[in-house]
Amino acid sequence: MTVRFSNALVAEAIQPFWAALQAGEFLTDASALAGTHRHRGLAWLREAGGVRPRRGRDLKGRCLSFSEREEIALGRAGGEKIRAIAARLGRSPSTVSRELMRNAEPSGRYRATTAHALAYGRASRPKPSKLATNLVLRAKVEQDLQRRYSPEQIAGRLRREFPDDTEMRVSTETIYQSLYVQSRGALSRDLSRCLRTGRALRRPCRAPAQRKNRIPNMINVSERPAQADDRAVPGHWEGDLIIGKANLTAIGTLVERTTGYTMLMHLPDGYKAEQVRDALAAKIQTLPAQLRASLTWDQGPEMRDWHSVSVAADIDIYFCDPHSPWQRATNENTNGLLRQYFPKGTDLSVHTVEHLDAVAAELNDRPRKRLAFAKPIEELGPLLLR
Numbered sequence: 001m002t003v004r005f006s007n008a009l010v011a012e013a014i015q016p017f018w019a020a021l022q023a024g025e026f027l028t029d030a031s032a033l034a035g036t037h038r039h040r041g042l043a044w045l046r047e048a049g050g051v052r053p054r055r056g057r058d059l060k061g062r063c064l065s066f067s068e069r070e071e072i073a074l075g076r077a078g079g080e081k082i083r084a085i086a087a088r089l090g091r092s093p094s095t096v097s098r099e100l101m102r103n104a105e106p107s108g109r110y111r112a113t114t115a116h117a118l119a120y121g122r123a124s125r126p127k128p129s130k131l132a133t134n135l136v137l138r139a140k141v142e143q144d145l146q147r148r149y150s151p152e153q154i155a156g157r158l159r160r161e162f163p164d165d166t167e168m169r170v171s172t173e174t175i176y177q178s179l180y181v182q183s184r185g186a187l188s189r190d191l192s193r194c195l196r197t198g199r200a201l202r203r204p205c206r207a208p209a210q211r212k213n214r215i216p217n218m219i220n221v222s223e224r225p226a227q228a229d230d231r232a233v234p235g236h237w238e239g240d241l242i243i244g245k246a247n248l249t250a251i252g253t254l255v256e257r258t259t260g261y262t263m264l265m266h267l268p269d270g271y272k273a274e275q276v277r278d279a280l281a282a283k284i285q286t287l288p289a290q291l292r293a294s295l296t297w298d299q300g301p302e303m304r305d306w307h308s309v310s311v312a313a314d315i316d317i318y319f320c321d322p323h324s325p326w327q328r329a330t331n332e333n334t335n336g337l338l339r340q341y342f343p344k345g346t347d348l349s350v351h352t353v354e355h356l357d358a359v360a361a362e363l364n365d366r367p368r369k370r371l372a373f374a375k376p377i378e379e380l381g382p383l384l385l386r
Contacts, residue, residue, distance in 0.1 A: 003121035005113040007036065008044060010066045011055065017041055018052040026214070049180030050202030055120075064091075064099060064119070069112040072096060076110050130170055131178045131186035137168055138186060141175060145187075145194045151175035176202065214301040218319040221296055221327050228294055234258040234383060235293035237315075238331035239280070241271055241302060242338060244348035251348050251356065252279060255334045256291070259371065259379040262334055262363050264356040268349050273304035284313035291383060294318060296328055337363060 007013050013034050020030035031041030064072075068089055075085035082100070086093040102122075103115035131138045137158075144154045151172045162168035178186035179195075180202045192198070228236035236257045241250040252265025263286075265279050284292060292315040297303050299319050310317045320327040341359045342348055364380075367373040 003117045005117040007040070008047065008053075009116060009120045011057075012065050012067065014044060014053070015057055017044065018057075021045075022052065051177060051180050055123075063123075064095070066112065066116050069099070069103075069115050072099060073110055073112040073115075076100070129178055129186045130174060134167060137170060140168070141170065142187065142191060145175075145191045148194055148196075150196065151179075214304055215299055215306065215319060216304070218299070218303075218306065219317065221318045221320050224294055224296065224316075224318045228257060228296075231258045233293070234380060235291040237284075237295045238328040239295055239297045240328060240331050240335060241267075241276075241300065242335050242342060242348070243271075244342070245345050249348040251338075251342060251351070252276065252283070253331060253335055253338065254283065254295075255331045256376070256380060257330050259376045260330060260334065260368055261376040261380040262338075262360050264338075264360045266351075266353045266356055271302050273302055276302040277305040277308055281309045281312040284309070284315055288384065289314065291380075296320060296331075298325070298328065334363070 003009070013036075017030050017034035017036075020033045021027070025033070027041050027045070028038045031038050034041065068091070071089055072085055075088070082096050083093045086096045089096070099115065100110055103118045104110045105114055131141060140158070141154055144157070149157070154175060155170060155172045158169055175187070179192045224236075227233045234256060237254050238257060239252065239254050241252055243250050248270070250267050250271040252267055252271075254263040254265065255261070263283060265276075265283050267275055267279055269275055284295070292313060294316045296318045297306070297320070299322055303309075303317075303319070306317045306319075309315070325332050338359070342351070361377075364377040365375055367375050371379060
């Protein structure tokens, strides 16, 4: 079978991507390390079923890399001698000579992409999976998977039921590989639905300490002043984003904990960290100094530059624990109210600053039960005028 060149064949590009994923990096960051974008990284992940390829994981120095093949192609096109190319690469002249003989096109032209694909195909050592060749064993594994047995339970039962028949043994990893790596051609990926997770892609099992956080040196909400918890003193805020259609647009929301007073942040160009940083700092700076005590946010990547906001707006910023929306209960409730004005699945970039201010003013003019039916603007208004 002819192998077509793709970046997935370039070990020095794709293996750093998988190593980064296993080290706890996010998909976007792992893709950037491999010199590509998130969508390409996701395609690699899906194509491999979430299982890191073995090829090229520990690339030996004797194997030519794709970048070296590019140098050979450039050298040949420039008329360089084999010894000159070998000296520049730090390789033996015989290595370069064999490469040109084995992997050149029939016309004699040498191209790095064609040569790399030919070498990749030649280096393959295809060995059929045990589940592909032993039909009795495969039928037994499929039957147990449909009974919701885990791969570990299946492997254990096989050793117990067939203690003297080594052909009726299979490892846990072989079952997982056969489910998720379709090139092994044994089990149907549809059987992965029978696993406890039901996932179509395998995910690395990381320890909590491995999980990378996008927010550097963040301060946990547990360190927030006690006066913010009891809502006795105004000036402590909660913030978040409400997201629009296809996760492409957003509006920032700021809610004062004591009074429920709301401000909306205009983000017409997106909600990357630098965009949120500038808009958030500018919005907070419109408040009097006595109302800039603290701000609590979740651990969204849009707050990567939180320290710059804290310095520019002179406000302390704290972060909630993961998956703990109740630590920003006032903001969560207000975001629910705002969905009356900004329904889910709509484009939020169409709203102007004037419209956002009008929505905030209407919300701040609503009486609140917890304020004895006073309005947020009545409670916070006098402080805003100081």
